[in-house]
Amino acid sequence: MREQMIEKKFTDAVKKMGGLAPKFVSPGLDGVPDRLVLFPMGRMAFVEFKAPGKKMRPLQIRRKKQLESFGFLVYCVDSVEQIGGVIDAIQSS
Secondary structure, X not given: OOHHHHHHHHHHHHHHOOOEOOEOOOOOOOOOOOEEEEXXXXXXXXXXXXXXOOOOOHHHHHHHHHHHHOOOOEEEEOOHHHXXXXXXXXXXX
Protein backbone atom coordinates (compact mmCIF):
# COMPACT_ATOMS: atom_id res chain seq x y z
CA MET A 1 0.00 0.00 0.00
CA ARG A 2 1.26 3.46 -0.86
CA GLU A 3 1.97 6.19 1.69
CA GLN A 4 -0.79 8.37 0.25
CA MET A 5 -3.39 5.63 0.79
CA ILE A 6 -2.38 5.19 4.43
CA GLU A 7 -2.50 8.96 4.93
CA LYS A 8 -5.98 9.18 3.35
CA LYS A 9 -7.36 6.35 5.48
CA PHE A 10 -5.88 8.01 8.57
CA THR A 11 -7.37 11.43 7.83
CA ASP A 12 -10.76 9.84 7.10
CA ALA A 13 -10.64 7.95 10.41
CA VAL A 14 -9.73 11.13 12.33
CA LYS A 15 -12.61 13.00 10.70
CA LYS A 16 -15.00 10.15 11.53
CA MET A 17 -13.92 10.43 15.19
CA GLY A 18 -14.70 14.17 15.24
CA GLY A 19 -11.18 15.47 14.73
CA LEU A 20 -9.16 17.33 12.14
CA ALA A 21 -5.93 16.28 10.44
CA PRO A 22 -4.72 19.23 8.34
CA LYS A 23 -1.59 18.96 6.25
CA PHE A 24 1.31 20.52 8.16
CA VAL A 25 3.73 22.58 6.08
CA SER A 26 6.34 24.82 7.63
CA PRO A 27 8.35 26.84 5.11
CA GLY A 28 11.93 27.20 6.25
CA LEU A 29 11.71 24.31 8.71
CA ASP A 30 12.49 21.01 7.00
CA GLY A 31 11.70 17.57 8.36
CA VAL A 32 8.36 18.41 9.98
CA PRO A 33 5.71 15.65 10.17
CA ASP A 34 3.05 15.38 7.45
CA ARG A 35 -0.06 16.07 9.53
CA LEU A 36 -1.17 17.92 12.62
CA VAL A 37 -3.93 15.93 14.34
CA LEU A 38 -6.46 17.82 16.46
CA PHE A 39 -9.22 16.41 18.65
CA PRO A 40 -11.65 18.07 21.06
CA MET A 41 -10.42 18.88 24.57
CA GLY A 42 -7.05 20.07 23.28
CA ARG A 43 -5.79 16.65 22.22
CA MET A 44 -3.16 17.01 19.50
CA ALA A 45 -0.22 15.26 17.92
CA PHE A 46 1.97 15.26 14.84
CA VAL A 47 1.96 12.30 12.44
CA GLU A 48 4.51 11.35 9.79
CA PHE A 49 3.40 8.85 7.14
CA LYS A 50 5.63 6.34 5.41
CA ALA A 51 5.13 3.54 2.91
CA PRO A 52 5.11 0.11 4.57
CA GLY A 53 8.54 -0.78 5.89
CA LYS A 54 10.05 2.63 5.16
CA LYS A 55 11.76 4.58 7.95
CA MET A 56 12.02 8.26 8.74
CA ARG A 57 15.01 10.13 7.36
CA PRO A 58 17.63 11.37 9.86
CA LEU A 59 16.33 14.96 9.69
CA GLN A 60 12.79 13.74 10.37
CA ILE A 61 14.02 11.77 13.38
CA ARG A 62 15.78 14.87 14.73
CA ARG A 63 12.64 16.97 14.22
CA LYS A 64 10.55 14.27 15.96
CA LYS A 65 12.88 14.33 18.97
CA GLN A 66 12.79 18.14 19.01
CA LEU A 67 8.98 18.22 19.02
CA GLU A 68 8.85 15.54 21.70
CA SER A 69 11.29 17.56 23.84
CA PHE A 70 8.67 20.34 23.76
CA GLY A 71 6.10 17.85 25.08
CA PHE A 72 4.28 17.06 21.83
CA LEU A 73 3.28 13.57 20.71
CA VAL A 74 4.80 12.51 17.38
CA TYR A 75 3.91 9.27 15.60
CA CYS A 76 5.16 7.55 12.47
CA VAL A 77 2.50 5.47 10.70
CA ASP A 78 3.46 3.01 7.98
CA SER A 79 0.46 0.66 7.95
CA VAL A 80 -3.32 0.82 8.05
CA GLU A 81 -3.25 -1.48 11.08
CA GLN A 82 -1.58 1.25 13.16
CA ILE A 83 -4.29 3.84 12.56
CA GLY A 84 -6.72 2.84 15.32
CA GLY A 85 -4.01 2.56 17.96
CA VAL A 86 -2.48 5.94 17.11
CA ILE A 87 -5.87 7.66 17.17
CA ASP A 88 -6.70 6.04 20.52
CA ALA A 89 -3.35 7.13 21.93
CA ILE A 90 -3.89 10.74 20.82
CA GLN A 91 -7.43 10.86 22.20
CA SER A 92 -6.36 9.45 25.56
CA SER A 93 -3.34 11.74 25.98
